[in-house]
């Protein structure tokens with residue numbers, strides 16, 4: 487290689503290296519997460535931002551658990567800057583995660599970060615409650631770390647509800663969970679195949695309805711499913727399968743809205759002669775999935791003002807700190823003597839506390855004293 491060519495080659499290589507680095511930097515500079523935007527625009531003292539970030543880091547490393555339908559109160563003792571709360575919640579694909587807040591001051595920014603614990607990523611998805619509400623579709627079943635942190639300078643209590651709702655409408659009009667009597671994975675044909683959906687029992691002629699806005703990709707009368715409708719949604723790209731219908735009341739290609747009638751419950755196909763029911767299936771790009779979490783109806787919890795439990799300076803000797811708000815949870819540590827605590831949050835009659843060595847856990851409120 488001539489010297490000139492060699493030089494050119496090196497320059498070109500350097501160019502490639504620079505542009506790779508450049509891409510990485512671009513990604514960081516234009517990081518669009520709500521948290522990153524806030525950190526960039528914050529004009530207060532650096533020490534406040536550092537404190538805010540360390541509060542987040544502590545919450546992100548929390549090992550504490552909550553269950554679906556938790557009502558929680560966060561309030562710091564005294565006048566301290568409010569800390570961040572981080573809890574793990576087990577979710578199923580199809581659950582719609584809902585976080586709601588009542589803030590001490592209106593229009594306070596409340597950040598929420600979600601980290602899927604069964605994935606390699608250590609970067610949470612960062613969002614902001616809008617009108618004190620945040621929702622997120624659960625794409626992957628498993629434990630999710632939920633971190634909630636108010637903006638810098640927030641004072642007073644923060645009431646929260648963390649719960650799930652179905653992400654789709656129920657597919658049979660007037661029916662509910664108790665009418666689902668055959669579940670995902672049940673054995674079929676003597677174990678030759680497994681049930682790729684749920685069966686919802688209803689009397690002959692009960693309307694079956696669109697679970698989401700979308701369009702009808704196919705209708706027909708064939709095979710095991712008998713009279714059937716295939717609905718496709720425009721957002722997730724899933725296909726929804728309605729089978730054993732007595733009659734089809736829609737047409738191929740039709741645009742439908744959630745709740746529109748698609749047909750009537752029957753026992754066509756391989757359900758012939760049996761009780762009338764809807765077989766409902768969901769097919770994603772990755773194949774069939776359990777429809778039940780998508781449609782299971784559930785109550786939202788009420789806000790429970792737990793402020794009265796957020797007081798106290800110490801725990802009695804012999805108090806066990808647990809990984810969750812209840813005596814059924816594992817012990818984190820047992821305090822052999824009276825130990826001073828910071829009460830960080832309350833869930834009903836259980837308090838989330840931190841002891842001087844930094845260990846956190848839940849204790850029953852009656853174990854706390856002044």
Ligand SMILES: [Zn+2]
Nearest residue numbers: 683684685765
């Ligand atoms: Zn079925």
